[in-house]
Amino acid sequence: MGRYRVRVATGSSVFAGSKNQVQLWLVGELGEAALELRLRPCRGKEEEFNVEVSKVLGPLLFVKVRKHRILTEDNWFCERITVQGPGDSGVEATFPCYRWVLSDGILCIPEGTARTVRNDPQGFFKKYREEELEERKKKYSWNSWKENVVRTVSGAGLSDLPLDERFHEEKRIDFECSLAKGLTDLAIKDTLNILSSWKTLEDFNRIFWCGQSKLAEKVRDLWKEDSFFGYQFLNGANPMLLRRSTKLPARLKLPPGSEDLQAELERHCQAGSLFEADFSLLDGIQANVILCCQQYLAAPLVMLKLEPDGTLLPMAIQIQVPGVGLPNPPVFLPSDPPMTWLLAKAWVRSSDFQLHQLQFHLLRGHLMAEVISVATMRCLPTLHPIFKILIPHLRYTMEINIRARTGLVSNGGVFDQVVSTGGGGHVTVLQKAGKYLQYRSLCPPYDLADRGLLGVSSSxxxxxxxRVWDIIKRYVEGIVYLYYKGDEDVENDTELQVWCKEITEIGLHGAQDREFPTSFHSREELCWFVAMCIFTCTGQHSSVHQGQLDWYAWVPNAPCTMRMPPPTTKDVTLEMVMATLPNFHQASLQMSLTWQLGRAQPNMVPLGQHKEEYFSGSAALAVLNRFREELAVLDKEIRERNSKLDLPYEYLQPSRVENSVTI
Known part of the structure; x- marks a missing residue:
């Protein structure tokens, strides 16, 4: 009993406030009291009240909230409620919410201290946890978007998503306005170019947007150079395919008279300086048909050598022509005629565009993040420490993925319109790539070791x-070791074990044969897995997302489609190259999409800089602050390094890494 000070914070987004009345209850270990105050929350404000309570409540467990609809529904976004107990020395309790409050019942908000099932010996939160998860499982159910593709959240459209997963108004307006701008510019470019000739590589300048990216302008100027071609496998839009060769690939078929080339390849292999980029996943994929015109795909194999100064140079490109099955597919060399070698590299870059967008960006970035998001919402209650550490990194992921499934890779979507893997081939790529998705490949220490990239100074x-992985893992360890005092605590956390099993067996269609765990037996296993989740949703997605505007804006460097089959001879002309590369409409749409996806996001939240405070208590906040301090140090060091480079690598600079998959 006594006077309580209550502070109610409302979000700052456009419609966060509400004209409806809100009623509060305080729930303590010894009792519950309805507060007399009625508030109409104001956007972006923290409102303070002093209320008298006649009952003895004891330590506070929950704040209950109910919004009363007056004539019309007016949802309220509650950030947090803070309550200070009676007296000058009254304990202050924080109740983090960060959810929309609707007029469909009472919302129960627990005090912000993280608790596992075993951290609730008196059972105060047992019923709350069970009821919350039961309700969440009704809102978040699994769906098979395409057969044998990792599972997604159920719902055909945005309106099927829970309101808490939707873009806030500022994000929605920016996204839709930028999309409209891109389509308008596309229409203008199509109109201006419809009667123009499209005969030389310089003609691509007519749809190139200058001033959007300094690196994109360098790409336009340098894309023909072999060193630039090789650099992209290390630090371009898709740094995930390159691996060091331990022997010559079995699928490399050198034509007669290639003894010198084979000897040089073997010499570099023995020296550890031979690398390969194998696009065999594209073998057998049915190419798209666009406006009754057949498009074409290939499955190249590229052999490269790493020079002592860190320059990666192509040595040979083998282009397997799908459906032809040549016993000796053509192998193109830097010594070939310039136009022949340029077309061979263009085929590689187009194949890289396909695998980058589907295997490494969509599947391993967006869809993997969605699996983590859905499982987290279904299996971990708000109180759980792993929920609290993950939830900032799941923001907006479900909505952006539904937008992708209904706009980019849907029937009649962008892929069907202009991409050579569209028309169903993109689904086959996702299905094949999913079968090869290994747990190790999502963890940089394992992935980089397996691909032989550790110690490559130019990577x-x-x-x-x-370094980003190490910082994330230390952050996770700091939180996990606060709430799990030993391995036994991990093994006996039933909610945690269900979450792990749901990701592997349901979301990933039973991926335990690819080393994904179905249970945790130690704190170290848990830390590694949670670090993988956070890195996938942040650093890994950033590394394959941000470079799109830089590397794909100059269309010849990354053609979205190829309109002629791969060459079977080395007699290549400029006319053949132009007839193969995208036409002006396809190039314009690629440019517009590249700008839409790759531009700087005005509502971007950098890694670790989320304003939401899900943890209460100084210990957890200290761990978060150390995380931020380490990120700031790394950010400064990357900036200093980049200042000395001709081609700065910024995609994993912490201040540029998005805190979740939002675009």
Whole structure:
């Protein structure tokens, strides 16, 4: 009993406030009291009240909230409620919410201290946990978007999503306005170019947007150079395919008279300086048909050598022509005629565009993040420490993925319109790639070791990925070791074990044969898995997302489709190259999409800089602050390194890494 000071914070987004009345209850270990105050929450404000309570409540457990609809529904976004107990020395309790409050019942908000099932010996929160998860499982159910593709959240459209997963108004307006701008510019470019000739590589300048990216302008100027071609496998939009060769690939078929080339390849292999990029996942994929015109795909194999100064240079490109099955598919060399070699590299870059967008960006970035998001919402209650550490990194993921499924890779979507893997081939790529999705490949220390990239001084992706991973893992360890005092605590956390099993067996269609765990037996296993989840949703997605505007804006460097089959001879002309590369409409749409996806996001939240405070207590906040301090140090070091580079690598600079998959 006594006077309580209550502070109610409302979000700052456009419609966060509400004209409806809100009623509060305080729930303590010894009793419950309805507060007399009625408030109409104001956007972006923290409102303070002093209320008299006649009952003895004891330590506070919950604040209950009910919004009364007056004539019309007016949802309220509650950030947090803070309550200070009676007296000058009254304990202050924080109740983090960060959810929309609707007029469909009472919302119960627990005090913010993280608790596992075993951290509730008196059972105060047992019923709350069970009821919350039961309700969440009704809102968040699994769906099979396409057969044998990792599972997604149920719902055909945005309106099917829970309101808490939707873009806030500022994000929605920015996204839809930028999309409208891109489509308008596309229409203008189509109109201006419809009667123009499209005969030389310089003609692509007519749809190139200058001033959007300094690196994109360098790509336009340098894309023909072999060193630039090789650099992209290390630090471009897709640094995930390159691996060091331990022997010559079995699928490499050198034509007669290639003894010198084979000897040079074997010499570099023995020296540890031979690398390969194998696009065999594209073998057998049915190419798209666009406006009755057949498009084409290939499954190239690229052999490269790493020079002592860190320059990666192509040595040979083998292009397997799908459906032809040549015993000796053509192998193209830097010594070939310039136009022949340029077309061979263009085929590689187009194949890289396909695998980057589907295997490494969509599947391993967006869809993997969605699996983590859905399982987290279904299996971990608000009180759980793993829920609290993960939830900032799941923001907006479900909505952006539904937008992708209904706009980019849907029937009649962008892929069907202009991408050579559209028309169903993109689904086959996702299905094949999913079968090869290994747990190790999502963890940079394992992935980079398996691909032989550790210690490659010119691989800035590898260096930065390892450092971001290490910082994330230390952050996770700091939280996990606060709430799990030993391995036994991990093994006996039933909610945690269900969450792990749901990701592997349901979300990933039974991926335990690819080393994904179905249970945790130690704190170290848990830390590694949670670090993988956070890195996937932040650093890994950033590394394959941000470079799109830089590397794909100059269309010849990354053609979205190829309109002629791969060459079977080395007699290549400029006319053949132009007839193969995208036409002006396809190039314009690629440019517009590249700008839409790759531009700087005005509502971007950098890694670790989320304003939401889900943890209460100084110990957890200290762990978060150390995380932020380490990120700031790394950010400064990357900036200093980049200032000395001709091509700065910024995609894993913490201040540029998005805190979740939001675009």
């Amino acid at each position: 800035y992706y590898a260096q930065d990925a390892l």
